[in-house]
Amino acid sequence: MASSTVRPKTQDRTPQHDVARRLLDSAAMLAYDPATEVAWDTPLDKDFHGASPEWSTLYGTAYWQEMTDAQRKELTRQEAASVASTGIWFEMILQQMVLRDIYAKDPTDARFQWALTEIAEECRHSIMFARGAQKLGAPPYRPHRVAVELGRVFKTLAFGEAAYAAILVAEEVLDVMQRDWMRDERVVPFVRTINNIHVVEESRHMKFARDETRKRLAGAGRVRRQINAFVVAIASYYIVTSMVNRKVYANAGLDEQRALTEAAANEHHKSMMRSSCSGLMEFLASAGLLTGPALFFYKRANLI
Template sequence: MSSSTVRPEDQDRLAEQDVARRLLDSAAQLSYDPATQVDWETPLDPDHHGASPEWSTLYGTAYWNELTDAQRKALTRQEAASVASTGIWFEMILQQMVLRDMYAKDPTDPRFQWALTEVADECRHSIMFARGAAKLGAPAYRPRRPVVELGRAFKTLAFGEAAYAAILVAEEVLDVMQRDW
């Protein structure tokens, strides 16, 4: 009978580090830099919607039917910019939570490095959303003050898997919308 000299908690840590290394390798190949990979200089075609019309809050209503085609396109542009602003807000909460969790941890650990890589990717997403909203000619849509304060309390007080689950659910909704647009 053979016995292991590695404790179960060490095996878990090693397995997590291996996953983090694979994620780092994947991110090195797949990370997207909107500053260099999006042509921000090309003008938008005014004949296109900002998002699929079906995603519009008014789609299928009597109000939608009363709008001209140009008004529908303008509405979807504003709604897309609003969703992008909401995405930035959620991503900033996620970034702060990740940084808080990694604060004062071992920077040589692949899990730490993966966390920083994730924050960097989220920063790039936020920049892309911000530039996209500006390109759509939209104002800066921001949450109202009470919502900002709730977000501040959440990112400060929430911890563990439940904290991340709440943010990731919101991000998943935004990701589904992006893929469909």
């Protein structure tokens, strides 16, 4: 009598399958529950920053030199809350793109199961960011209406390498700054915990996004790469330029117009953004996604 044991098909043992399997194993061994890991009940200590001050959009400007220590700390708290709110916005886009990508695919495939695991982690991250922004004493920051509507189109139409490369850009930019914040003892402890959780779990998401981008681009022709490079660059521009809402300055008690003017000319912040994205740009170049039109948008966003 033949055995009824169902064995995995040989052709399923692809490099992508192995990557997904390792990510599932990692998630099983190292995952966090922000509801219990973060000290939500601890009162906000305003003697701390919300983010490393060097990452503030005004750090190094004349306005920054004039600000009191309390104003600087309040600004970094508002900026951290804005970054968190932008993270929620893009995580919602990400979840919908990934769900659409795996729709009606083999649920026994490790890649399918990893995708659902990633979505579950992103759901927890979004709740964590929302509670963190609220605890920082910030209002609900939202991207500009144009970015919101373009995001609506992107999440509906983007697929394959365009979806995964855009996911990678958003995750990598946030990852670099959060690695600094989580190690900085000047940053309020609960924000450091949030950043640590996000960095650990997002490292798996970035691995998957890189792997999927390479896989989807294998054998892609010049026209397809040109189109996807352009789409990813536009998405990246709106993600990065939406991170710090203009209202953070007024909510920190500053002159909004003056702050916007000095932030726009802040070479220190532009340099921080460029240096943080060097590895990302190398990956995009190796994937053939740094075309002339794409470079225009990356330069405008100070990513290169």
